[in-house]
Amino acid sequence: MGQSVSSASNNAQCPVDHNSLKAASCPVDHNPIKATSNSAAQCPVDHKSLQASQKPAECPIDHGSLNSLNQMPTLSQGRAPNQTLDLPTNRTESSILRDTTTKWEYPSPQQFYNALVRKGWETPEEHVETMVQIHNFLNEQAWQEVLKWEKRASDNTADIQLARFKGRPGEISPKARFWLLAGWLLPSRFNTEPPFDRHDWIVRRPQTGEEVRYVIDYYSAPPEPDGSPVFSLDVRPALDSFASVKERIAFATEEVWADFRENRSAGISKRDQ
Known part of the structure; x- marks a missing residue:
């Protein structure tokens, strides 16, 4: 709990969008991804061949731009200018409850690609579906880490909901700053890279009506020997x-x-x- 890592040996519409790790298996058949409890720095959509033209890595989905009616990002399903391949427009339902009856959905590959284009990132269209699967996988792992914390407060976590979320790329959390300082002082023992992204998730406990804010720092970790990318998450309740x-x-x-x-x-x- 706290931080978790994923690698391209395993692979969540993004309700989103250091050293202890757990493994999980990816839905992508070609490369696996692993998850653990401790983190490092670079975007879940940042394979070496998918890097975004020298821009800082971050989640492409603008979590701050939510539709006021359904609290979902407003993302186009239309083809982007100069797009050469047809991308799926179906959206995958997450395991994360939004309210008592519905779950959050992840963006379709077409929506994901449109978000990348809007941010000016050059992305090979043929890799977008894999990127979406990695993106979804990381957020499913983040939710599992949230549930581990929630189980410490109550044995019944079946109705826990993600009420709201906000992406805060560029805003480094106090804990991330601490680890960066540790890395500066002892680079051989601690990570020296900042998280590539940060999300704040507001979790609702329906039984009490209480809302708890969680902070999630997304890091990249050293790749697997075969070159598969590895990512890690630091998930914890905010100190508020x-x-x-x-x-x-x-x-x-x-x-x-x-x-x-x-x-x-x-x-x-x-x-x-």
């Missing part, structure tokens, strides 16, 4: 309420004790050998 502060402290304390017990057990085993 007493309950969230308490939960973050409790979780950090549990991690420290777990590491201590593991190291102590390892030391005892070595002495017994």
Whole structure:
């Protein structure tokens, strides 16, 4: 929990849009992607061949431009100028509840491509479908990390909803700043790259009506030996309420004790050998 990583060995309409990792499997058949709990820096749509003409990596979906009627990004399904390939316009339903009856949908490949074009990113059209699958996969993994935090507050997370979300690329969170400082001081131990994107997700707990803000930092990690890209996520409740502060402290304390017990057990085993 906290941070998670994905690689191009595994691959969420984007409700979106450092060192501990978990694995997951990607829906893309050609290359796999993995997910874990700890993060690094570059866009989920940024394979080497899909880089966006020297522009900073970030999610192409403008999460701030939401339709006031349905809280969904307004994205065109029409072909972009000079587009040469037909791209699918079907949208994939996510596993993330938007309200009591509906779930969020991810953008179609055509909408995703239009968002890239609007931002001026040069993207091979034949790779867009794979990029969408990676994008969706990363956000599904982010939601699973959110649910892990929510399970600490209640055993029943089946009705937890993502009420709203906002993309905040370029706004570095305090925790990300801390890790950047750590990387500057100890580059051999910590990541020196900033997150390529940041999202704020507002999660609603229907049983109490409470809303909790989560911060998600998206990082890129070193690629797999075969060149497959790896991404990681740092997901945690924002420190804007007493309950969230308490939960973050409790979780950090549990991690420290777990590491201590593991190291102590390892030391005892070595002495017994």
